[in-house]
Amino acid sequence: MTxxxxxxxxxxxxxxxxxxxxxxxxxxxxxxxxILEEDIALANIAQDELGHAMLYYELHCALAGGTxxxxxxxxxxxxxxxxxxxxxxxxxxxxTMLRQYLFDAYELALLAQLTHSAHRPLAEVAAxxxxxxxxxxKHTGAWVRRLGLGTEESHCRMQTALNELxxxxxxxxxxxxxxxxxxxxxxxxxxxxxxxxxxxxVLPWLEAxxxxxxxxxxxxxxxxxxxxxxxxxxxxxxxxxxxxxxxEW
Amino acid sequence: xxxxxxxxxxxKQDDPQQPHRSIGTVHAxxxxxxxxxxxxxxxxxxxxxxxxxxxxxxxxxxxxxxxxADPNWHIENIPPDAPMQLYLIFQKTSQRRAMxxxxxxxxxxxxxxxxxxxxxxxxFGTNKxxxxxxxxxxxxxxxxAGVEASWFAPAREKKYKQQSEYGDxxxxxxxxxxxx
Amino acid sequence: MDxxxxxxxxEFEARIARGEKIEPGDWMPExxxxxxxxxxxxxxxxxxxxxxxxxxxxxxxxSLRRKLILIAKVQDEAGHGQYLYHAAETLGxxxxxxxxxxxxxxxxxxxxxxxxxxxxxDVGMIGWLVDGAAIKNQTxxxxxxYGPYSRAMVRICAEEAFHQKxxxxxxxxxxSGTPAQRAMAQDALNRWWWPSxxxxxxxxxxxxxxxxxxxxxxxTKTNDELRQEFVDExxxxxxxxxxxxxxxDLKFDPATGHWRIGPIDWEHFWQVVKGNGPMNAERLAARxxxxxxxxWVREALAAYAARMA
Numbered sequence: 001m002t003x004x005x006x007x008x009x010x011x012x013x014x015x016x017x018x019x020x021x022x023x024x025x026x027x028x029x030x031x032x033x034x035i036l037e038e039d040i041a042l043a044n045i046a047q048d049e050l051g052h053a054m055l056y057y058e059l060h061c062a063l064a065g066g067t068x069x070x071x072x073x074x075x076x077x078x079x080x081x082x083x084x085x086x087x088x089x090x091x092x093x094x095x096t097m098l099r100q101y102l103f104d105a106y107e108l109a110l111l112a113q114l115t116h117s118a119h120r121p122l123a124e125v126a127a128x129x130x131x132x133x134x135x136x137x138k139h140t141g142a143w144v145r146r147l148g149l150g151t152e153e154s155h156c157r158m159q160t161a162l163n164e165l166x167x168x169x170x171x172x173x174x175x176x177x178x179x180x181x182x183x184x185x186x187x188x189x190x191x192x193x194x195x196x197x198x199x200x201x202v203l204p205w206l207e208a209x210x211x212x213x214x215x216x217x218x219x220x221x222x223x224x225x226x227x228x229x230x231x232x233x234x235x236x237x238x239x240x241x242x243x244x245x246x247x248e249w
Numbered sequence: 250x251x252x253x254x255x256x257x258x259x260x261k262q263d264d265p266q267q268p269h270r271s272i273g274t275v276h277a278x279x280x281x282x283x284x285x286x287x288x289x290x291x292x293x294x295x296x297x298x299x300x301x302x303x304x305x306x307x308x309x310x311x312x313x314x315x316x317x318a319d320p321n322w323h324i325e326n327i328p329p330d331a332p333m334q335l336y337l338i339f340q341k342t343s344q345r346r347a348m349x350x351x352x353x354x355x356x357x358x359x360x361x362x363x364x365x366x367x368x369x370x371x372x373f374g375t376n377k378x379x380x381x382x383x384x385x386x387x388x389x390x391x392x393x394a395g396v397e398a399s400w401f402a403p404a405r406e407k408k409y410k411q412q413s414e415y416g417d418x419x420x421x422x423x424x425x426x427x428x429x
Numbered sequence: 430m431d432x433x434x435x436x437x438x439x440e441f442e443a444r445i446a447r448g449e450k451i452e453p454g455d456w457m458p459e460x461x462x463x464x465x466x467x468x469x470x471x472x473x474x475x476x477x478x479x480x481x482x483x484x485x486x487x488x489x490x491x492s493l494r495r496k497l498i499l500i501a502k503v504q505d506e507a508g509h510g511q512y513l514y515h516a517a518e519t520l521g522x523x524x525x526x527x528x529x530x531x532x533x534x535x536x537x538x539x540x541x542x543x544x545x546x547x548x549x550x551d552v553g554m555i556g557w558l559v560d561g562a563a564i565k566n567q568t569x570x571x572x573x574x575y576g577p578y579s580r581a582m583v584r585i586c587a588e589e590a591f592h593q594k595x596x597x598x599x600x601x602x603x604x605s606g607t608p609a610q611r612a613m614a615q616d617a618l619n620r621w622w623w624p625s626x627x628x629x630x631x632x633x634x635x636x637x638x639x640x641x642x643x644x645x646x647x648x649t650k651t652n653d654e655l656r657q658e659f660v661d662e663x664x665x666x667x668x669x670x671x672x673x674x675x676x677x678d679l680k681f682d683p684a685t686g687h688w689r690i691g692p693i694d695w696e697h698f699w700q701v702v703k704g705n706g707p708m709n710a711e712r713l714a715a716r717x718x719x720x721x722x723x724x725w726v727r728e729a730l731a732a733y734a735a736r737m738a
Contacts (some may be wrong), residue, residue, distance in 0.1 A: 020493075027487045027496075030503050031480040032715070034723025035253065036511055037275055039480075041289040043504035048403065050497045057493075069492050093726050128406075134399035139285050146278070149736075150729030157725070240549045241491035247607045249491040249549075249599075251724050252731060253524040273581075274515045276524065278730035279737060290511055293504070294588070312454040344449045348583050350576065380452050409494070410501050415594035 001063060004185050007178035008119060009064040010081065011188060013071070014176070014223055016056035017082035020072060021230070022103060023049035024237060025090050034093055041139065045100065048132045055125045062121070073241035077230045081223045085168040087230040094147050094157035099165055101140035102202060106172045107133045109197035113189035122187065141205060148209025159211055167216040173198070174220045257283040258308060258384075259291050260301040260339075260353070268353040269301055271339060271382070277302075280390040288392070288400055294410060297401040300392040307388035309362035311381045323367040333358045334385055336365035338373065341380035351382050445646040450576035453519040461645055464638070465575055466520050468647065473513035474531045475539035480506045481712050482546040483555055491549060498595050499552060505592065509585045516577040532717050540701040541628050543709045547620070550603055550610070554617035556596015558625040561663065564589050565655050566629070574646030597666075604670040611671075618667065619675045626690065627698045629656035657687060664688045 001009065026046040033039035057068035085103065090096050111133060114126035147154040173195040182188040206213060254276045260269040275290050277283035283302040292300065316322055335358055339351035354373055359365035365383040392400060408414050437456050444451065451457055484503045490496035514524050530536035541559055546552065567589060571582040603610035630636060630652040642648040667674060678691030
């Protein structure tokens with residue numbers, strides 16, 4: 001692989017891992033959501049994200065070999081490239097909706113540029129993903145507003161969730177080791193620009209939901225660093241697949 | 250008080266050549282959520298071009314049987330200053346196909362729901378109409394134009410939900426029967 | 430019973446005999462309404478509780494495709510519960526009332542969902558066997574005389590077809606897979622075969638409701654008829670992939686072309702129906718917990734809507 005291909009393969013893995021881990025967290029709500037209709041709605045988001053993960057994994061494997069299933073079920077936590085934001089446990093409904101909202105907004109900001117990527121296959125996948133993300137964003141935006149403004153309890157839970165989640169958002173915009181290579185090649189946008197577009201959306205929306213943005217130190221972590229939550233998540237997620245590694249399911 | 254939220258009737262238009270049809274309800278707290286939820290609950294598979302929702306308690310419904318049982322059904326005191334409103338009229342016109350319930354047939358202006366139904370019966374006729382609905386236009390929330398790609402197209406992509414993705418279940422049975 | 434009532438009842442039964450649908454707002458005997466509310470709400474509860482046995486395996490589904498399919502399947506079950514609660518609501522009962530009955534243990538639901546899912550292969554077996562049995566019942570109910578229930582069933586049948594097919598795809602694959610997979614598939618069949626047969630309900634002789642339900646177009650086939658159809662379809666399919674039916678008395682009767690099964694353990698069935706199945710308490714507790722923990726959410730959105738109105 002060339003230097004650009006190596007960098008791109010790493011980036012695609014990160015995009016895929018984000019979607020897979022977030023889809024997994026969302027799927028934990030199946031059968032336990034606050035109301036039947038929302039069980040159905042969150043399951044839709046989880047399916048979309050899993051679909052996105054599979055698309056990004058395919059693009060990665062086209063460059064680096066391997067298969068999506070082997071990547072998902074046979075890597076150790078240290079080899080995953082998702083942000084820590086998505087591996088945190090699902091928490092309460094406020095936490096899940098707010099995390100989803102913050103991530104959806106990031107995806108939209110990123111995808112707006114990725115649809116113009118110099119890497120054609122990525123631009124095509126980005127267009128497809130973006131359509132579904134537009135809908136997710138409407139859905140989670142509506143929830144954030146309503147929970148922020150609803151009752152004292154819902155507001156309190158939302159503020160607590162925001163206080164916990166906000167520091168983790170910085171990692172979404174932390175440049176990877178080879179980010180410059182991709183930016184120069186017009187394959188991915190500069191992370192700082194994505195952050196600016198993201199902030200322009202979320203800051204006014206959170207404010208309108210009566211939520212205060214915490215003053216938190218921005219800890220910039222590389223995507224190879226994970227919390228113990230990921231190890232536990234993978235232990236469950238990979239358990240059946242690893243019980244019979246030669247099997248096809 | 251903890252409730253399951255009010256009920257909203259959902260109307261789906263499969264393609265632009267078809268009328269909007271009643272396909273069920275959703276429980277939702279407000280109109281915007283009702284529309285989003287209606288898409289998630291009722292458009293999990295193709296096809297959909299447009300979605301409407303209206304709070305169930307805004308709808309006036311009458312069956313042909315109810316009308317026949319009470320010839321004075323339309324008699325009411327309408328206040329003299331009652332404003333004219335636009336009502337959307339829906340009819341059920343078939344007994345045969347199990348999937349058919351009420352579909353949008355047209356609109357009338359009237360000062361009350363019952364007057365709207367009476368005018369609709371005059372305009373559209375009552376022959377072979379089994380159920381009538383009148384819905385105030387102002388009570389309907391509609392999906393926006395131009396949202397096809399993000400609202401409705403994704404359902405088409407999810408082919409793994411279609412039985413055709415899984416090969417022939419019947420094939421094995423037929424093969425086994427031939428061998429008996 | 431006065432003349433007016435007798436007349437109305439005769440007209441009502443004539444409409445059904447003509448194949449007309451009874452719609453919300455039409456006259457109906459109280460007993461018809463009562464039976465339908467009972468049947469439909471039980472059916473809805475079954476779908477909702479039924480999300481849990483398979484839903485538990487989403488987080489360890491062994492391939493991305495299986496994970497995706499399982500999320501979609503469990504989502505469908507929620508959707509089916511939604512359509513059915515809606516049909517019951519048209520008869521005058523509220524969702525709050527139905528949920529209250531379920532969560533306090535008063536309402537019944539299909540006893541099949543009180544069994545544990547012990548291995549990944551159970552997911553495939555539930556799809557093929559349990560959903561297969563459900564489809565037989567649902568296909569019949571699609572002809573039901575009550576409009577909203579019949580329409581819900583048509584929609585459910587269309588969506589359920591993929592449930593059975595994806596389950597079959599899994600089991601067929603595992604039956605000719607690794608030794609561990611083959612053993613897993615056989616073990617799943619051993620545990621799910623009899624509960625699936627019991628899904629069709631008691632023998633006809635022990636089903637008091639059936640004759641009236643048939644006269645009112647709510648049922649069109651008897652329990653035993655459906656059960657026999659199911660057995661005749663499924664036995665050859667399992668044999669064809671090398672799996673054994675866990676019934677030492679199973680015998681093919683060449684005179685009738687039917688597969689005759691051994692005796693059903695009804696004692697066990699009634700225990701499970703009464704709520705003493707292995708997973709009853711746990712599954713209801715899970716639904717109760719979700720409901721309780723969701724209270725602040727429902728209240729928050731209601732409060733927001735009230736202020737915006």
